[in-house]
Amino acid sequence: MTIRTLLLTPWMTPHRVISYERAIVLSFLGKVEVVAEYDELIRSPSLTIRAPAVVRQRRARHAGKTRVTFSRLNVFTRDGFTCQYCRVTFERRELNIDHVMPRSRGGATTWDNVVTSCYPCNQKKAGRTPEEAEMKLLKRPVRPTSLPARARLDADQSELPALWKAFWF
Ligand SMILES: [Zn+2]
Incomplete structure (x- = not known):
């Protein structure tokens, strides 16, 4: 053990x-x-x-x-495995990361531009900002100091x- x-x-x-x-x-x-x-x-x-x-x-x-390593799992952990749009908690395999400012429009893959999202919310938001999609973020993403x-x-x-x-x- x-x-x-x-x-x-x-x-x-x-x-x-x-x-x-x-x-x-x-x-x-x-x-x-x-x-x-x-x-x-x-x-x-x-x-x-x-x-x-x-x-x-x-x-x-x-x-x-201490610096928390940027990874999908650590983004999910920071967000409590909760979709930041519909506020539902999911299993890891049901989650995706969403770029708040879409990648297609220059959004970076960084702590302050990615959030945990379920696949339906991710698809619904598509290439838009939360404001354009009228999907309110649960909280503004920031770099965590610890998990x-x-x-x-x-x-x-x-x-x-x-x-x-x-x-x-
Ligand atoms: Zn969702």
Whole structure:
């Protein structure tokens, strides 16, 4: 099985899901403190420790240091897998990305010009702007500074380990 660790912000809110190996490294570096441990033992030639289930960052990372990679999946994640025109939440395979200013009219494929769209809305809007198509955007697209761990996990449709539940809200 894959052991995953929930990384919390210094304020105890979910930040992201990391591998337990990464969590152990961060713990040794003093960057995180272990909040909860699994029963599973991790054995290496030199030591045996319990796998960290939940760790907490000791300090906030400097703003601007993290850059969310631009990808279709990350656009869907930013938008909560919700079509930004009809406001319905879909499965990943039912979603497309829509250029707010159409590509045919010079619109760029960038965080601030693409939104999550279902295929029917995408087809209906076609080569028009939201104003021309009279299709109101749920929100103006912007580059995210981080992606919500919850959305990422929902996308995986994974089950939450029991030890995470106290921190997952
Ligand atoms: Zn739609």
